[in-house]
Amino acid sequence: MPNVRPQPPASELRKHVATVHVSGELSLLERKIVNVLLLNAFDELLTSKTHSLPVGILCTMLGFDSKNTDALKKALLKIMSTPISFDLLHEGGKSEWAASPLLSHAGIRNGVCSYEYSDWLARKLANPDIYTLININVQRQFSGGYALALYENCLRFKRTGSTGWIPVETWRRLLGADASMYDEFKHFSSEVIKKAVKEVNLVSNILVTPEYKREARRVAEIRFLVAENPQKSVYDGGDEDDQDKIRASDSFRRLTALGIGDRLAITWIQQEPARALQTAIYVEEKARKNQISGSPGGYARSIFENGNNLEVSPQERLQEEKLAAARSAEEKKKTVEAAADARARETTAAIKALPNTERRKLAAKYLADGGKGMSYQSETGTFKDVLERTAYTAWLRATISARIKA
Incomplete structure (x- = not known):
């Protein structure tokens, strides 16, 4: 079934989309955690209440020391206590405000981080036009929390070219720059x-x-012009057409068959296409040999994110090639059989639809061509003898089938 992206409700602000901002300042680590957890949960936001991610994989995706669990716990506590606000502008200029904690629950047990979103927030986050899901490979490059926040809030405007004019105070909230020192614009700037x-x-x-737009000598509003950076296109998440091509690829098919979610599989293929395919092949081989204790999807994530060696022995590579050839031959066989079945059904239907006059004409042609017809009954155009009837039926099917092909 093709993946269908949810569309933003028509009542929301159509030009700038809904403004999403975090009330209070999040550190760089906390912002990165928010994005990684959302990426991990994205495909199941509307179907699962609780989500989980091994701490080792979480830290690898963050570029963070997995042994520093105290810092990780403090960051999760801060995220749980930080509300996210949605300012929506409805038709007719009427505004609506709503807020929710970023996480309603978080916990770490036996090396696994589990977490939950409120039902309300899960529905909002499932709409990618409201929350821009950034490429994790891009996220790793940032060393400043304000820069990451600015990137998140500008990325969605790459196609339109501008964020539009937004008040300075709103930008402060968007970037998490709530400290009193930034009340004076020169410091904020x-x-x-x-x-x-x-x-x-x-x-x-x-x-x-x-x-900058000034009012009475003070800067009142800021807008950011947004353009593609050609020097960094390697990190680009791609547009919908690119993602459709990825979904049609062998790598995507194999990864999702292992249990990797749609969004995560796309991210892997965008970031490291060769490694994504190698991971799928490697895990398929391990699963075939019953060498995976847990789920293939979880094992694939640990392999891909932890940088494990994916070298396959010559024997394993030969076996994979044999399996691939066998799969290809089986698929071709099924295709041929399906086509033959379809032709047979079409031929049967055509024979049943023949009028009696046409049946008699065909039987006469069969006999004229040398067919045996000692038991032929001209009034019905049929053969009473089983053997003669069988031979005629074979000829008739071949004749009608040739007509259909022509």
């Missing part, structure tokens, strides 16, 4: 805007340029 713009342009797949 020098310590947050300029540094964040420099880092986004240096490490990400977009280029941002701030523009």
Whole structure:
């Protein structure tokens, strides 16, 4: 079944989409955790209440020391206590405000991080036009929390070219720059805007340029012009057409067959296509030999994210090639058989639909061509003898089938 992306409700702001901002300041680690957890849960946001991710894989995706679990726990606590707000502009100019904690639950047990979203937030996050899911490979490049926040909030405007004019106070909330020192714009500009713009342009797949609108000599609104960064296209998440091509690929088919979610499989193939395919082949071989104790999907994630060696022995590679050839031959056989069955059904239907006059004409032609017909009954155009009837039926099917092909 093809993957169908949910579309934003028509009542929401259509030009700038819904503004999503975090009330309170999140650190760089906390922002990265929010994105990794969402990426892991994305495909099951509307079907599963609880999500889980091995701590080792979580830390690898974060580029974080997995032994520092205290820092990880503190970051999860901060995320749980931080609300996310949605300011929606409805038709007619009426505004609506709603908020929810980023996580309603988080826990670590036996090396696995489990977490939950509220039902309300899960429905919101399932809409990618409301929350921009960034490429984890891009995220790893950032060293500043303000820069990552700016990137998240500008990325969705790459196609339109501009964020549009947004009040300074809203930008402060969007970037998490709530400290009192930023009440004075020159500090907000020098310590947050300029540094964040420099880092986004240096490490990400977009280029941002701030523009300022003044009222009574003070900067009241900021907009960012957003363009693709050609030097960093390797990190680009790609558009819908690119993702459709990925979904049609052998790598995607094999990864999802192992239990890897749609969004995670796309991310792997975008970031490291060769490794994604190697992972699928490697795990398929291990599963065939019953050498995986847990789920193939979980094993594949640990293999891909932990950088394990995926070298396959010559014997294993030969076996994989044999299996691939066998699969291909079996698929071709099924295709041929299906086509033959379809032709047979079509031929049978055509014979049943023959009028009696046509049946008699065909029988006469069969006899004229040398067919045996001692038991032929001209009034019905049939043969009473079983052997003669069988021979005629074979001739008749071949004749009608040839007509259909022609």
